[in-house]
Amino acid sequence: MSEMNQLTSINNELSNSLTESSTMSMGVWKRFRRHPGAIFGMIVLSILLVMALAAPLSPYDPEASEMTARYEAPSASHIMGTDALGRDLFTRILYGGRVSLTVGVLVVVLSIFIGVPVGALAGYYGGTVDSVLMRITDAFLSLPSFLVLILLSAILLEVKIPYLEGNSVLTISFVIGVFSWTTFARLVRAAFLGIRETEFVAASRALGGSDMRIMTRHILPNAIGPIIVEATLEFGYAIIEESGLSFLGFGIQPPTPSWGNLLSNAQDYFVKYPWLAIFPGLMIFLSIISINYIGDGLRDAFDPNKVLSKVGEV
């Protein structure tokens, strides 16, 4: 028994020293800070985030119409103008930002929850497990995903399920998430394939570490870099996909504002009232470009060798 305990404690120490990554993350942060694009991205995204959080502070109601103030051009009282129902566009954009950013976060969480275990099991066990899981991944990758997203959200629009009714934020995140995990699965599988043959994994196994423990404590922490980079990029794709679906009318339904359906509503009037089209799209553009810059900065920060050979490259 005491021998078992000893083994466990050695195993604990081993994994602690491996996951003890304060020095590693310090290095990552240092390199990240030196990437001007990434810093620009962090600042812009933080501003957007704070604005979305502060949306209730706006003096205007995002959904109540005011027929005396229709189509007002941007002015001091309505800095982005008003829409066809006299609603303050800036307020609606703030609330729309909540929707878009929430969908982004939920999609990333869901696709990590599906993709990481799939990739980990496939990469760690190999053989039949690997080929079955990877065939399923391939099947998902062979679908024209945006067209399937349209189909799924068109179907769900008519289905009455609690919490998912009428294409809520949850429905749309679920639909996008179910088609976004494949990259994580492939990435994690590749990392596990490489790391499972290393000596520290063999050492942990020799000391009696279980498969679960080896996967979660030894291999996964070493694959965290690519996962974080991919999560950042996925966050951006999710926002684009949600806006696209809402733009086509299959996503978030009015009167709930989202950047995509604001643009969609603008389609009929934007020639006369251009601010209705300019501002919502600008928000999508700003969030995507800052997320891409952050992703780029993270990629370089997690991969110092690449930074050395390609200093300053985008």
Added chain:
Amino acid sequence: MTTYILRRLIQTAGLLFFLSVLLFALVNLAPGGPLSGQGQSRHIDPDKVELLKRQFGLDKPLPTQYLIWLVGNDWMQVDRDGDGVMDGYGTRLGILRGDFGFSFRTRQPVLTEIGQRLPNTIYLTVITILVAILVAIPIGIISAIRQYSAFDISVTTFSFAGQAIPEFWLGLILILVFYAWLKNPFTGDPLLPSGGMTSIDVSGFDLGDRIVHLILPVLTGALGWIAWYSRFLRSSMLDVIHQDYIRTARAKGLSNWSVLTKHGLRNALIPLVTLLALDLPYLFGGAIFVETLFAWPGMARLYYQAALERDYPVLMAVLIIGAASIILSNLLADILYAWLDPRIRYE
């Protein structure tokens, strides 16, 4: 290589079969639909619905419906007029024999509908790809050989921005600028049309009119790809010009031009060719925003209309064709890669 291609083709058939079962189940098990009366304001007589269901074969169990969709029903008795009595053999041939059924919406054969739209999508997509490549290649090369120059820095910034602009917003802004704001100085008409493939009042083929209608859709569709390909080509060119064989070529006294084109560009283009093969289905898929924005009568707009009205036969056909083209372009990319780079061998 032949064995490899054959094996991949057999895998493709298996994968497509699996996907078709999955999609068919998804589409047909979902509540609602064109005959449910849900989601539409018009009232449909319930007896009429039953009649239509029998005529379309929607009263049969799902596996039977799938079988009919796959191989047709000309070998089984069907209820042609929907009166509940079997009165003759079916006429469906099934998708394996090229029959995708009839559109619920227009009652036209799905293949006819697709046949009318596909050429328009191919026409727009091919021109978009050509423009994207012809612009991206010189940009990528110059920014690689003049690394960190002012040109390079502005190009890399542009390509970051270009990849972040959503197509549907770019299209709206372009319409705003070139249709609403800028006017033709001679006639006072909008500088460029905001949609359609041709003007309504133009009969026959008018090249000038065609080109004018292409500018905005192509710009909208191509910008993201220009950004992506120029960025990709830049890094692929940078990889190549740091290789030993480039140094060798320079050492033996070749001119800078022939080093860059014969040894540099040729090798840098290999990954671009395979990338292009992989991107092909996405170029078609991405057309959905361009086609809906500019009222372009293509495949993607057909799909969009079919999704609005739950026209299942059309949706199924487009999805299966889409999946097949993704799988085949993956195969094409692998084959091209081996063909262009003799170091790569498949077993």
